[in-house]
Amino acid sequence: MRVETVPDPKIINPRDAILKVTSATICGSDLHIYNGYIPTMEPGDIIGHEFMGEIVDIGNEVKKLKKGDRVLKGEVDPSAVFTHHLPLKEAKHGFELFNQRKEHCIKVRLQP
Numbered sequence: 001m002r003v004e005t006v007p008d009p010k011i012i013n014p015r016d017a018i019l020k021v022t023s024a025t026i027c028g029s030d031l032h033i034y035n036g037y038i039p040t041m042e043p044g045d046i047i048g049h050e051f052m053g054e055i056v057d058i059g060n061e062v063k064k065l066k067k068g069d070r071v072l073k074g075e076v077d078p079s080a081v082f083t084h085h086l087p088l089k090e091a092k093h094g095f096e097l098f099n100q101r102k103e104h105c106i107k108v109r110l111q112p
Contacts (some may be wrong), residue, residue, distance in 0.1 A: 008062040014059040030048060
């Protein structure tokens with residue numbers, strides 16, 4: 001496992017939102033990935049699916065969120081078939097089937 005600089009994300013889909021991550025965690029499923037128990041992961045894939053942050057850009061079809069909103073992404077629900085983000089003030093928990101391929105992930109700067 002390593003921390004590296006990756007290109008800034010870009011809006012690809014009109015329903016995309018780009019977040020500036022302000023906090024992140026490592027959960028049990030990240031450890032499963034790290035220990036090689038998730039066979040679909042490939043070298044270079046980015047882990048981490050529990051985070052909070054601020055929306056810095058949105059696609060033109062995003063209607064419920066705006067730049068500056070604080071959002072939370074929590075646990076993964078493997079039965080989910082769509083992406084769901086809640087404004088932080090409304091969030092009790094979040095879920096999504098998260099595509100962790102490096103070209104679809106958020107650039108994150110980690111600090112202690």
